[in-house]
Amino acid sequence: MxxxxxxxxxxxxxxxxxxxxxxxxxxxxxxxxxxxxxxxxxxxxxxxxxxxxxxxxxxxxxxxxxxxxxxxxxxxxxxxxxxxxxxxxxxxxxxxxxxxxxxxxxxxxxxxxxxxxxxxxxFIDEEGFDKPEFPFLAMTISGGHTQIIKVNSFFDMQIIGETTDDAVGEAFDKSAKILGLPYPGGPLIDKYAQLGNPKAFPFTKPKVSGLDFSFSGLKTQILYFVQKKTAENPNFIQENMNDICASIQHIIIEILMDKLKIAVQETGITQIAIGGGVSANSGIRNTLKETETKYGWKTFIPKFEYxxxxxxxxxxxxxxxxxxxxxxxxxxxxxxxxxx
Missing domain, CATH: 3.30.420.40 (ATPase, nucleotide binding domain)
Incomplete structure (x- = not known):
């Protein structure tokens, strides 16, 4: 029945x-x-x-x-x-x-x-989208959160890494504000980044031990960089918008991926799922998909509307x-x- x-x-x-x-x-x-x-x-x-x-x-x-x-x-x-x-x-x-x-x-x-x-x-039943198997690692990235979670079952989850200050979504939005872009600026950085050189302006990764993240120092670094360059050339942002956005997005993705690699090494879990508003970022989605052939991970990226x-x-x-x-x-x- x-x-x-x-x-x-x-x-x-x-x-x-x-x-x-x-x-x-x-x-x-x-x-x-x-x-x-x-x-x-x-x-x-x-x-x-x-x-x-x-x-x-x-x-x-x-x-x-x-x-x-x-x-x-x-x-x-x-x-x-x-x-x-x-x-x-x-x-x-x-x-x-x-x-x-x-x-x-x-x-x-x-x-x-x-x-x-x-x-x-x-776990929404959606055609063309696979469901992860337990246990898996989830990276939740949004305007208010940046976490790596070990998911053992539907109701058994453990945070194994998180931001010590700002969330990754805030880092995107505040960087966009520094560049004079309207709120919400994260999607605009993604848009311009696709047209720029990610190695044009090297930024330094914050030194945070273990699986935790920090983005406040990076925001300050970007602010000082833009202030210095615009003092030298008032048109610096307009002339280099694509490259600046590509460089910002590149360093943020590197920070996220570095921690994810450590999490995989420590847990032995190679099923990786992302979620949260920042997981809509095309650079993050593409980089995560590349890990399937690069590292042999099985990755899960939700449908855009989720x-x-x-x-x-x-x-x-x-x-x-x-x-x-x-x-x-x-x-x-x-x-x-x-x-x-």
Whole structure:
């Protein structure tokens, strides 16, 4: 006898994107994201504005997700939401809505750790994308996180390396700001880098022992470099934008790959998965794919729409937690910081 399908509505509101998705077991039926362009004029996310925009967006986004999935809310088996980490005001909007909707429909509520979701996004059933086997190493790289994680099972993960200061996504965005590029600048650095010489301007790697990262020193190094060069030639940035971006991207990729090589040597694990918004970077994706022939690694790169913040990744964690009856009651609270 075939088991009934599990329909999960997932809600993600950890930062400035309001997202909702509907999954039928491990397949995505809809994945809707409402982005907030208002932050661009401020050069970064403004928490108060983000939470207000979530309040405006959450009902229509969920409505569209259900309609795209072709199901009624009464068919839902459970609701998953991002509990944290993230911006508190933003998390509260998604968490409060999820609790209220689960209560009104009398269906289970599932809380999800945002970073677990980036790791487990690889288990969404997507044609043309393989799923890693346990154990594997996951590198989560985003605006707020840079981590190497040993993933033993769906609910057994261990951080074995992380940034001691800034995240890699912040390094990209702050470097872009130094170059006068608008927010978010990371994708623009990637765009210009594809046209430049990555060896044009050599930057120094920070000396950090073990598997941990540091990017604050690199940001300072880039700032002083640009200030010195523009003092000599006011048009330096405009004349060398492609080469500067290529050089910045090259050193960041080298820093990431150096640590990943050490992690493989120390653990003996050669299955590598990446996740998080910065995993959309073309240079990082290409470099990781090259390791398959260079080192014999098996690499897993998520579908582009599952790299940046989205609700489908929340839904896949919700699905596997649903199978294990890992539910919450209405007393569950959102947390800006939450243990991994």
């Amino acid at each position: 075939r088991k009934s399908p599990i329909f999960i509505l997932a809600i993600e509101s950890s930062c400035d994107d309001t997202a909702a998705a509907v999954l039928k077991d491990d397949k995505v039926l809809s994945n809707v994201v409402a982005r907030q362009s208002i932050h661009e004029e401020y050069g970064g996310v403004v928490p108060e504005l983000a939470s207000r925009a979530h309040q405006q967006n959450i009902v229509p986004v969920i409505d569209v997700a259900l309609k795209k999935a072709g199901i009624d809310k009464t068919e839902l088996s459970g609701i998953a939401f991002t509990q944290g980490p993230g911006l508190m005001g933003s998390l509260l909007v998604g968490g409060s809505f999820a609790k209220s909707m689960a209560l009104s429909l009398d269906i289970p509520l599932v809380s999800v750790h945002h970073m677990h979701a980036h790791v487990l996004a690889h 790299t940046t913040d989205n609700a489908a990744m929340i839904g896949i964690v919700g699905y596997y937690k649903f199978l294990e009856n890992k539910f919450e009651d209405s007393s569950v609270v959102s947390k800006a910081r939450i243990d991994f």
